[in-house]
Amino acid sequence: YLQHLCYENDKIKKDVRQLKGIPVLVGLLDHPKSEVHRKACGALRNISYGKDNENKVAIKNCDGIPALVRLLRKTNDMEVRELITGTLWNLSSYEPLKMVIINHGLQTMTNEVIIPHSGWEHEPNEDSKPRDAEWTTVFKNTSGCLRNVSSDGAEARRRLRECEGLVDALLHALQSAVGKKDMDNKSVENCVCIMRNLSYHVHKEVPGAEKFQKPSALQAPGSAGPQRKKKDDAGCFGGKKAKGFELLYQPEVVRLYLSLLTESQNYNTLEAAAGALQNLSAGQWTWSNYIRATVRKEKGLPILVELLRSDSDKVVRAVAIALRNLSIDRRNKDLIGSYAMRDLVSNLPSGQQRPAKNLEEDTVVAILNTIHEIVTDSSENARSLVQALAIEKLVAINRTSQSARETKAASHVLQTVWSYKELRNALTKDGWNKSHFQPTVAVTPKATKNGKPGYDDTTLPLMEKNQDGYSTIDQRDKDCKYKTDDGSADPTEREPLKNDTNRKHYIRSNRPAVSLVDACDVKPQPVDSWV
Numbered sequence: 001y002l003q004h005l006c007y008e009n010d011k012i013k014k015d016v017r018q019l020k021g022i023p024v025l026v027g028l029l030d031h032p033k034s035e036v037h038r039k040a041c042g043a044l045r046n047i048s049y050g051k052d053n054e055n056k057v058a059i060k061n062c063d064g065i066p067a068l069v070r071l072l073r074k075t076n077d078m079e080v081r082e083l084i085t086g087t088l089w090n091l092s093s094y095e096p097l098k099m100v101i102i103n104h105g106l107q108t109m110t111n112e113v114i115i116p117h118s119g120w121e122h123e124p125n126e127d128s129k130p131r132d133a134e135w136t137t138v139f140k141n142t143s144g145c146l147r148n149v150s151s152d153g154a155e156a157r158r159r160l161r162e163c164e165g166l167v168d169a170l171l172h173a174l175q176s177a178v179g180k181k182d183m184d185n186k187s188v189e190n191c192v193c194i195m196r197n198l199s200y201h202v203h204k205e206v207p208g209a210e211k212f213q214k215p216s217a218l219q220a221p222g223s224a225g226p227q228r229k230k231k232d233d234a235g236c237f238g239g240k241k242a243k244g245f246e247l248l249y250q251p252e253v254v255r256l257y258l259s260l261l262t263e264s265q266n267y268n269t270l271e272a273a274a275g276a277l278q279n280l281s282a283g284q285w286t287w288s289n290y291i292r293a294t295v296r297k298e299k300g301l302p303i304l305v306e307l308l309r310s311d312s313d314k315v316v317r318a319v320a321i322a323l324r325n326l327s328i329d330r331r332n333k334d335l336i337g338s339y340a341m342r343d344l345v346s347n348l349p350s351g352q353q354r355p356a357k358n359l360e361e362d363t364v365v366a367i368l369n370t371i372h373e374i375v376t377d378s379s380e381n382a383r384s385l386v387q388a389l390a391i392e393k394l395v396a397i398n399r400t401s402q403s404a405r406e407t408k409a410a411s412h413v414l415q416t417v418w419s420y421k422e423l424r425n426a427l428t429k430d431g432w433n434k435s436h437f438q439p440t441v442a443v444t445p446k447a448t449k450n451g452k453p454g455y456d457d458t459t460l461p462l463m464e465k466n467q468d469g470y471s472t473i474d475q476r477d478k479d480c481k482y483k484t485d486d487g488s489a490d491p492t493e494r495e496p497l498k499n500d501t502n503r504k505h506y507i508r509s510n511r512p513a514v515s516l517v518d519a520c521d522v523k524p525q526p527v528d529s530w531v
Helices: 002-006 010-018 021-030 034-048 053-061 064-074 078-091 095-118 137-149 154-161 166-179 186-199 230-236 244-249 253-263 267-280 286-297 300-309 313-326 330-339 341-346 361-375 379-387 390-400 404-418 421-429
Strands: none
Touching (some): 021 053, 021 064, 034 053, 034 064, 053 064, 053 095, 064 078, 078 095, 078 137, 095 154, 095 166, 137 154, 154 186, 154 244, 166 244, 166 253, 186 244, 186 253, 186 267, 244 253, 244 286, 253 286, 286 313, 286 330, 300 313, 300 330, 300 341, 313 330, 341 361, 361 390, 379 404, 404 421
């Protein structure tokens, strides 16, 4: 009866809390009867739903989280397990409870739900076919909870990465989804979002990362892609098979994310998959070099460029930043400059006149920063930018945009274009002069020579108020900042993913899907073909 009274009734929930009812409900979790568990968990789930964080804190203060985890370990009642994990999902939306949930429940949720429902086996029988993931409500709730706690910061990411079997199981579940072409459900979205969050700062945070922080890891302008010596092959790819957190940044994951980007119709999944590639291609370490080359080898660049036409602002933004990071690779930069410039430019507003998609300021700035990366140290790409009729838009943004950040980013691009003396004749013939390329506000020009390439990596809180009655609250990750080497782009927090059930309205080309295979050539060779 109390469970039903509490359903979407904030006053009753408050009354239950003030009358000390929550400790009584938590105490019933240790009752011997399953029926009592069902009713107590149902009431706790409803009480924990919503934006009143005092209810969540009250559950935590009477040791409700370890009690829920204890019951999850011992009950086989599927309805009770659904209610437990739903309650934990609700609790995980409140920032101060995230580490509490990790401390008490991470390994249990992984062992009791994620691993068995993912189909992953620690020691699979070589004669048996790999099991498919089971998209149960319990798996959806648990992955939703882990999605939320994975946004809590560096320590949370470390704990999840090092949780035995978690990354392996998530990866297996996603491979199963791709294999069965079942990629638009909530569980897949949750799994990709966790993978994206755990990919954030891998180049700084994973054990042994310093071994791969070589001066040569970041290519100099004009280099022709990652050059590896034989001794590197043994250290990076030889010997034992990758497992656990190592799977996050193996070149093989590129195929998985490209498959999701090709096939999924869920904007949140698309944003998270592009964001995972964005994070993996950031950083000054060897693995990001391999990832950038593998995206090219697996024909991933045109997949990403096509998504610049998406109706979703957040997808366009994630893809633009991913392309910026990928363009640190010289071959990628040349290809993106030749084939993607028009799609990038088409997303830009003309000063105060916004394009049909009416992209947010963060997205416009991301696109401008990507264009800047592409034209830096490449007069040919700057020529492509001019041919894409971008100068009129850039000048309009520089002079009339209401956004100081857009103005600043456009100004950097214009100054870089004007720095190529071989382009000035053509620009003058088109009616432009030096004054059009000057900043309208005081900005520090980004160095185009001998400057380090900029890169972005970010993670998302990835919370949303979902359709299944488990509440989450939009929040922002404390350390979720766009990173740049030179400060040319203002640091800005990434928008959390909000519930978005819309589908893309543009028509994809008749391009075969990227097939997912168990193993791929782990020595990516330079491949310059675009399609």
